[in-house]
Amino acid sequence: MNAAFFEREPALADRERWRSEIAAAPPTSDHEGRLVLFVFRIGGERFGIEPAHVELAAPLPVIHSMPHRGVSIAGVVNVRGGVTLCFSLADVLGCAPGASADRPMLLVLAHGGWRVAARVDEAEGVSAFAQSSLQPTPSTLQASGRTHVKGIFESGDGRGVGWLDGNSLFGAFDAAAR
Amino acid sequence: MNGDLSSFSMRELFLAESETQCCILSDCLVALEIRPGDHLLLESLMRAAHSLKGAARIIDLDPAVRVAHAMEDAFVAAQKGEVVLGSSAIDRLLRGVDLLSRLASAESPAEMQDEVEIFVAGAAAPEKTSAAPAAAAPAAESPAPNAKAEDDSRSLRVAAESLDQLLGSAGESLVASRRIRAFSNDFWRLHRHQRKTAATLENTIASASGGGDVTSSLRQLQTMIESGDRLVLTGLAEFERFERNAAQLSQRLYGQALACRMRPFGAIVSSLRRAARDTARILGREVTFEVRGEGTDVDRDLLDSIESPLLHLVRNAIDHGIEPPQARTAAGKPAAGRLVIEASHSAGFLVIRVSDDGRGVDPADLRSRVVAKGLTDAGTAEKLAVGELLEFLFLPGFSLRSEVTEISGRGVGLDVVQSAVRESRGTVRISSEPGQGTAFLLQLPISLSVMKALVFEIAGEPYAIPLARVDRVLKVLAEDIESIEGAQYIHVDQSRVGIVDGAAVLGRPVDRDGHGEVNVLLLSSADGHFGIVVCRFIGEGEIVVQPLDKRLGRVRDIAATALTEDGSPMLLLDVEDFLLSVRRLAAGGQLHGIAAKSGGPEKAASQILVVDDSLTVRELERKLLSSLGYAVEVAVDGMDAWNAVRTGRFAVVVTDVDMPRMDGIELARLIKNDARLRDTPVIIVSYKDREEDRLRGLDAGADYYLTKGSFQDEGLARAVADVLGEESTP
Numbered sequence: 001m002n003a004a005f006f007e008r009e010p011a012l013a014d015r016e017r018w019r020s021e022i023a024a025a026p027p028t029s030d031h032e033g034r035l036v037l038f039v040f041r042i043g044g045e046r047f048g049i050e051p052a053h054v055e056l057a058a059p060l061p062v063i064h065s066m067p068h069r070g071v072s073i074a075g076v077v078n079v080r081g082g083v084t085l086c087f088s089l090a091d092v093l094g095c096a097p098g099a100s101a102d103r104p105m106l107l108v109l110a111h112g113g114w115r116v117a118a119r120v121d122e123a124e125g126v127s128a129f130a131q132s133s134l135q136p137t138p139s140t141l142q143a144s145g146r147t148h149v150k151g152i153f154e155s156g157d158g159r160g161v162g163w164l165d166g167n168s169l170f171g172a173f174d175a176a177a178r
Numbered sequence: 179m180n181g182d183l184s185s186f187s188m189r190e191l192f193l194a195e196s197e198t199q200c201c202i203l204s205d206c207l208v209a210l211e212i213r214p215g216d217h218l219l220l221e222s223l224m225r226a227a228h229s230l231k232g233a234a235r236i237i238d239l240d241p242a243v244r245v246a247h248a249m250e251d252a253f254v255a256a257q258k259g260e261v262v263l264g265s266s267a268i269d270r271l272l273r274g275v276d277l278l279s280r281l282a283s284a285e286s287p288a289e290m291q292d293e294v295e296i297f298v299a300g301a302a303a304p305e306k307t308s309a310a311p312a313a314a315a316p317a318a319e320s321p322a323p324n325a326k327a328e329d330d331s332r333s334l335r336v337a338a339e340s341l342d343q344l345l346g347s348a349g350e351s352l353v354a355s356r357r358i359r360a361f362s363n364d365f366w367r368l369h370r371h372q373r374k375t376a377a378t379l380e381n382t383i384a385s386a387s388g389g390g391d392v393t394s395s396l397r398q399l400q401t402m403i404e405s406g407d408r409l410v411l412t413g414l415a416e417f418e419r420f421e422r423n424a425a426q427l428s429q430r431l432y433g434q435a436l437a438c439r440m441r442p443f444g445a446i447v448s449s450l451r452r453a454a455r456d457t458a459r460i461l462g463r464e465v466t467f468e469v470r471g472e473g474t475d476v477d478r479d480l481l482d483s484i485e486s487p488l489l490h491l492v493r494n495a496i497d498h499g500i501e502p503p504q505a506r507t508a509a510g511k512p513a514a515g516r517l518v519i520e521a522s523h524s525a526g527f528l529v530i531r532v533s534d535d536g537r538g539v540d541p542a543d544l545r546s547r548v549v550a551k552g553l554t555d556a557g558t559a560e561k562l563a564v565g566e567l568l569e570f571l572f573l574p575g576f577s578l579r580s581e582v583t584e585i586s587g588r589g590v591g592l593d594v595v596q597s598a599v600r601e602s603r604g605t606v607r608i609s610s611e612p613g614q615g616t617a618f619l620l621q622l623p624i625s626l627s628v629m630k631a632l633v634f635e636i637a638g639e640p641y642a643i644p645l646a647r648v649d650r651v652l653k654v655l656a657e658d659i660e661s662i663e664g665a666q667y668i669h670v671d672q673s674r675v676g677i678v679d680g681a682a683v684l685g686r687p688v689d690r691d692g693h694g695e696v697n698v699l700l701l702s703s704a705d706g707h708f709g710i711v712v713c714r715f716i717g718e719g720e721i722v723v724q725p726l727d728k729r730l731g732r733v734r735d736i737a738a739t740a741l742t743e744d745g746s747p748m749l750l751l752d753v754e755d756f757l758l759s760v761r762r763l764a765a766g767g768q769l770h771g772i773a774a775k776s777g778g779p780e781k782a783a784s785q786i787l788v789v790d791d792s793l794t795v796r797e798l799e800r801k802l803l804s805s806l807g808y809a810v811e812v813a814v815d816g817m818d819a820w821n822a823v824r825t826g827r828f829a830v831v832v833t834d835v836d837m838p839r840m841d842g843i844e845l846a847r848l849i850k851n852d853a854r855l856r857d858t859p860v861i862i863v864s865y866k867d868r869e870e871d872r873l874r875g876l877d878a879g880a881d882y883y884l885t886k887g888s889f890q891d892e893g894l895a896r897a898v899a900d901v902l903g904e905e906s907t908p
Contacts (some may be wrong), residue, residue, distance in 0.1 A: 083741065
């Protein structure tokens with residue numbers, strides 16, 4: 001490879017193509033039309049969120065607590081040199097935290113230009129779900145009006161995965177921050 | 179590339195160039211007035227006008243070409259001795275400079291065609307200058323301020339030297355990173371050597387168990403282990419050298435990147451000098467303008483935001499401070515007044531002093547004005563100390579002079595200066611000696627993003643505090659802590675200093691066991707010293723301040739965040755806020771949010787929060803409302819109040835407008851925008867009695883806007899009763 005290759009201005013067509021490729025949202029469904037979700041676990045509950053919202057999943061770093069603030073704010077963490085607000089997802093989603101997690105992870109989630117971090121008990125990674133297997137959330141949850149779950153998928157091992165609604169979840173983060 | 183885009187960037191280049199050239203033009207013109215006909219100055223002027231003309235031609239900005247051309251002609255004529263550029267000619271040429279800089283940033287320069295024609299016509303007849311008064315020129319008096327783009331994509335001008343240094347270091351860093359490869363080679367070599375040694379060892383064991391002589395094999399092994407050790411040592415020495423260099427390099431890179439944010443204070447001097455010259459000329463004053471510390475580094479954003487308050491202080495000093503020449507001579511002073519601006523770094527702050535040797539402020543005169551304006555009654559005014567009295571000068575609409583001059587007619591007062599300085603996290607103080615002069619002292623952070631801080635641990639987590647705010651750090655034995663009525667204190671230099679546990683202030687678990695040594699941080703505020711107990715001191719250093727997530731709103735006691743040396747997050751304490759919390763704790767646990775006296779008789783009464791930064795007003799309001807049977811709590815500024823209001827315990831909030839850190843308007847807005855607190859009535863009580871102030875308060879959502887005279891006529895009592903829905907006042 002020669003240096004001149006890198007110094008050359010890329011062709012306009014290439015640049016246009018790159019721009020549109022970068023700007024496009026990552027695919028949320030695979031070639032079979034199944035929905036792709038990033039799955040994680042908090043206590044005994046499993047959730048999935050569109051991979052477009054997940055910027056980073058990393059081993060849990062030091063979290064600095066935030067004085068005078070409620071339990072939904074876990075504190076602040078260092079995400080690639082930027083101090084980022086970290087939420088307790090267990091509290092925001094209203095689920096019981098696990099007694100102890102073997103591999104606690106930090107998820108960095110982004111939506112509409114806002115980036116936050118959240119602690120989860122385990123990050124399982126990306127899985128695909130058939131749209132046909134989507135079931136509605138239990139009516140008790142719907143009645144409470146607090147749910148951020150659009151529906152429930154059944155994963156391979158027969159356990160449910162709650163499909164999180166990005167808008168609603170970030171709305172909950174926003175409310176918890178104030 | 180897109181045609182629009184390219185012309186846009188050329189326009190930006192022109193804007194940058196015009197800034198530079200206009201600065202030169204303006205500086206040299208002001209200097210030319212003092213040294214008429216100076217050839218070097220004329221030469222620079224001519225060159226600047228010429229360059230600007232060329233640049234304007236490139237981007238087809240014809241009006242600018244014509245203005246620059248006319249100016250160039252005037253300078254050439256002066257060089258040839260055909261004309262002499264007197265004060266009025268310089269006035270006109272300076273207006274030309276303004277015109278040029280407005281043309282450079284104007285959205286539609288064509289609309290300014292008329293002004294251009296008038297200027298060009300005037301400039302072409304320089305010999306008639308003395309006959310043409312300043313009024314003949316169009317109202318170019320207040321050049322439209324360049325709307326400074328707030329977004330991050332704005333372009334910045336960085337000294338070429340700074341950028342070159344930064345690039346140099348970045349290149350070095352690139353080379354250094356390639357050297358890491360060599361270390362991995364070393365490790366592989368060492369690994370192979372270890373394997374070989376292991377194999378030899380295995381052979382030796384085999385032959386030893388066979389009963390053979392292994393002495394020579396053992397010797398060989400010994401040599402191998404020694405050479406392996408040498409490999410490790412050489413690699414280690416190399417690695418340590420690399421580590422040292424890398425650390426130095428990173429430090430340098432960081433410093434250079436930071437330097438790109440800095441500009442010398444001198445960058446805004448030319449506009450200040452120009453303002454001084456123009457103001458003095460309009461008002462018929464003689465002024466020597468002196469600047470010290472032009473090389474002082476200032477964060478570029480900060481520099482932008484302090485330029486206009488400084489301009490105002492300069493005009494103010496000449497308008498209100500420096501007397502007309504005859505009056506000065508009569509008072510035994512030199513006819514020309516002195517206006518000095520000094521910038522320096524002091525104790526981690528940028529300190530700017532604007533002083534004049536003018537008439538100063540007469541306390542008696544000021545006192546009678548304060549009373550005449552109805553801001554306070556004569557009795558109170560008598561009791562005010564000079565310092566307190568001078569604070570009134572920062573009220574809107576408060577001017578020292580009764581005549582409206584062209585300068586003070588701008589409709590801005592010192593209140594603008596104060597709010598601009600506060601916005602940059604600074605303070606402004608005024609001192610004055612009647613007959614001797616007035617001085618304004620601005621204290622500002624050097625950079626909005628970097629500060630020297632002391633880092634320590636509270637409840638096992640790192641916190642930082644600006645170093646400038648730390649008096650001392652000390653270790654005391656737990657046995658030396660005494661207590662009086664439940665409040666703990668220590669002896670420092672013969673005086674008792676109250677101490678509180680930092681963890682308790684921040685609401686973190688207190689983990690002190692009461693034995694051994696205790697680390698104490700000494701802080702001071704206006705009303706005394708406080709000792710804060712912390713887990714341990716980590717050290718001091720420069721930290722890069724990062725703001726808290728905006729959606730978090732304000733967090734009590736916390737100003738911002740930063741990273742420790744090992745990359746862990748830490749919180750930067752808000753010293754004012756923190757001291758307030760400390761004061762409450764030290765005073766015996768009257769902490770907001772702690773349900774003291776719950777179930778007591780006061781529960782029945784409506785809770786009112788009184789917010790004012792003046793102790794006098796606060797106490798007056800507290801007494802008035804307490805006497806009416808309300809339970810009253812106080813807060814000393816908007817932020818303090820907001821922290822208290824958030825607990826949701828207050829039925830009414832009574833607040834002042836002008837307060838440090840957060841003003842009453844912002845407080846009202848926060849309350850009214852909060853779903854939970856929206857229904858809490860807010861009553862504003864302010865000295866500001868202009869209609870626009872009232873509207874500003876009501877716009878923010880305040881339920882009442884009262885002026886401070888209302889104490890006398892029971893307006894406040896009525897307003898409180900009204901918002902509480904009580905039928906009649908007690």
